[in-house]
Amino acid sequence: MTEASPKIQIENVSYSYDGKTVLRDVTLDVWAKAVTVFFGPAGGAKTTLLRLINRLNDLVDGTQMTGRILLDGQDIYAPGFDVPRLRRRVGMVFALPLPLPGTIRENVTYGPKLAGIQDRAGLEEIVARSLTQAALWDEVKDRLDSPANALSGGQQQRLCIARSLALEPEVLLLDEPTSGLDPISTAKVEESLLILKQHYTVIIVPHSIQQAARVADHAAFFLMGELVEYRPGREIFTTPRDRRTEDYVTGRFG
Amino acid sequence: MMMSRYRTQRLGFALLALGALVVVVPILFVVLTVLVRGIGAINWEFLTAMPRDGMKAGGIFPAIVGTLLLTLGTALAAIPVGVGGAIYLSEYARDTWLTRAIRLAIVNLAGIPSVVYGLFGLGMFVLFLQFGTSILAGSLTLAIMTLPIIISTAEEALRAVPTEFRTVSASLGGTRWQGIRNVVLPQALPGIITGILLGLLRAAGETAPILFTVATFFLPRLPRSPFDQTMALPYHLYVISTQVPGMPVKIQYGTALVLLALVLSLNVVATMIRSYFRRRRQW
Numbered sequence: 001m002t003e004a005s006p007k008i009q010i011e012n013v014s015y016s017y018d019g020k021t022v023l024r025d026v027t028l029d030v031w032a033k034a035v036t037v038f039f040g041p042a043g044g045a046k047t048t049l050l051r052l053i054n055r056l057n058d059l060v061d062g063t064q065m066t067g068r069i070l071l072d073g074q075d076i077y078a079p080g081f082d083v084p085r086l087r088r089r090v091g092m093v094f095a096l097p098l099p100l101p102g103t104i105r106e107n108v109t110y111g112p113k114l115a116g117i118q119d120r121a122g123l124e125e126i127v128a129r130s131l132t133q134a135a136l137w138d139e140v141k142d143r144l145d146s147p148a149n150a151l152s153g154g155q156q157q158r159l160c161i162a163r164s165l166a167l168e169p170e171v172l173l174l175d176e177p178t179s180g181l182d183p184i185s186t187a188k189v190e191e192s193l194l195i196l197k198q199h200y201t202v203i204i205v206p207h208s209i210q211q212a213a214r215v216a217d218h219a220a221f222f223l224m225g226e227l228v229e230y231r232p233g234r235e236i237f238t239t240p241r242d243r244r245t246e247d248y249v250t251g252r253f254g
Numbered sequence: 255m256m257m258s259r260y261r262t263q264r265l266g267f268a269l270l271a272l273g274a275l276v277v278v279v280p281i282l283f284v285v286l287t288v289l290v291r292g293i294g295a296i297n298w299e300f301l302t303a304m305p306r307d308g309m310k311a312g313g314i315f316p317a318i319v320g321t322l323l324l325t326l327g328t329a330l331a332a333i334p335v336g337v338g339g340a341i342y343l344s345e346y347a348r349d350t351w352l353t354r355a356i357r358l359a360i361v362n363l364a365g366i367p368s369v370v371y372g373l374f375g376l377g378m379f380v381l382f383l384q385f386g387t388s389i390l391a392g393s394l395t396l397a398i399m400t401l402p403i404i405i406s407t408a409e410e411a412l413r414a415v416p417t418e419f420r421t422v423s424a425s426l427g428g429t430r431w432q433g434i435r436n437v438v439l440p441q442a443l444p445g446i447i448t449g450i451l452l453g454l455l456r457a458a459g460e461t462a463p464i465l466f467t468v469a470t471f472f473l474p475r476l477p478r479s480p481f482d483q484t485m486a487l488p489y490h491l492y493v494i495s496t497q498v499p500g501m502p503v504k505i506q507y508g509t510a511l512v513l514l515a516l517v518l519s520l521n522v523v524a525t526m527i528r529s530y531f532r533r534r535r536q537w
Contacts, residue, residue, distance in 0.1 A: 054425065056421060056424060056425060059420065059421060059424060061348060061349070084424075084427045084428065084429055085427065087424060087425055087426065087427045088426075088427040091425065091426075092425040094418070094421075094422070094425075096418070098418050098419065098422055100419065100422060100423070100436075100437055101437065101440060101441060110423075110426055110428075110436070111426035111427055111428075114426065114427055114428050114432055114436075115427055163426065164425070164426070167426065167427060
């Protein structure tokens with residue numbers, strides 16, 4: 001892989017659920033070590049596309065996908081592709097923070113343990129590193145063995161980010177990670193995104209257009225399951241080319 | 255207007271309270287009757303000795319042991335199959351005509367009279383598989399009767415665990431089974447255990463399924479192998495209440511009291527296990 005080739009290539013992807021098409025012929029490249037934003041009004045299938053990138057929609061019955069998604073040039077829907085390994089390489093943070101039953105430490109080590117990491121020292125290091133990256137370490141370092149669901153909503157969401165980071169994924173998918181958070185927690189999460197993009201490829205569905213403009217290195221505008229406009233860089237917010245994008249970013253609808 | 259609504263509400267509450275009372279009264283009556291009439295028969299000999307004098311004296315030790323063994327055998331057979339079936343139905347099976355047929359069969363199995371299970375056990379285990387009238391045949395018969403209860407309560411408990419937990423586990427590189435084992439099962443466990451114990455309680459107290467498959471009228475020794483017959487409390491109670499003339503009433507109620515105590519203590523254990531797990535998994 002040369003530096004110039006995209007991390008993820010989405011090629012002509014269409015997706016239907018119960019015979020209803022929710023994603024129509026989407027093609028776009030996602031670049032490494034940058035924040036790519038999928039934005040647009042609700043119902044644009046942004047979350048669906050996100051979940052296709054780590055094959056989480058495999059768990060849903062009655063769906064059909066055409067097209068290809070390549071990670072480092074490899075088709076992730078190829079027969080025999082190792083799906084649990086794919087999900088370790090492509091982590092995901094959901095809109096609603098959902099700690100697993102158990103302690104803070106158990107939440108962070110869940111993935112690494114399944115991946116076969118057993119030694120205590122290694123796990124300790126993972127816990128400290130991922131919680132630090134998620135900007136939560138200082139708040140919880142003295143109570144790693146208390147129940148995760150006793151944390152506040154904002155802390156829980158950063159715990160969920162740490163839980164994904166524990167696997168050192170190459171790509172991190174964030175689905176409206178700040179939708180349930182107060183402005184201060186939101187600022188903290190966005191702050192950690194800036195740290196994260198130095199090492200990871202980040203794709204985020206933001207919870208507002210303001211957030212999209214704040215964090216985006218590249219941005220894609222989705223409307224009703226279609227990719228309307230995608231350009232590297234942030235010009236999309238200042239000089240949109242498509243009329244529909246312009247209407248949305250200037251607040252005429254959405 | 256206000257007053258009349260208030261009165262209607264009071265009347266409604268009174269009727270509901272009466273309904274609750276109507277449920278409690280017979281239970282209390284049964285327990286108290288058995289307790290008062292049977293407590294006199296309970297002593298160390300009654301609990302630990304073999305029956306003597308045509309069962310009119312001595313103890314009911316072999317019947318107690320028999321019932322415990324049958325319940326254990328039922329548990330060994332029914333728990334793995336029942337919980338496994340529930341996991342399959344809730345976590346793996348897609349919604350097809352086949353799984354719908356299986357669910358329908360389970361619901362219907364729960365409604366079959368226990369004596370029919372007894373006859374099935376006689377035909378299947380005692381005669382066809384040649385286990386003879388034995389603890390093995392009796393346990394298997396009771397297990398089949400218990401399965402629908404275990405499967406449907408366990409499936410219910412598994413489905414009550416939100417899908418998102420499975421998604422989270424998968425997103426962290428867990429296989430489907432790892433998600434079930436690490437995240438779903440621990441949360442469903444209290445419900446599953448409740449189902450298991452409800453099923454076993456019913457099995458421990460049933461007479462008809464063991465009638466043709468294992469229970470013996472009079473056998474003043476302990477069973478020696480799973481292929482041995484045994485006495486059992488429910489059947490023993492039936493026998494001494496209807497088949498033996500001149501049986502002291504005290505012994506009948508004493509036996510009933512032991513059976514009741516056994517079943518109720520299983521129930522208490524169930525409640526304790528459940529609340530233990532609830533405390534550990536706080537949500």
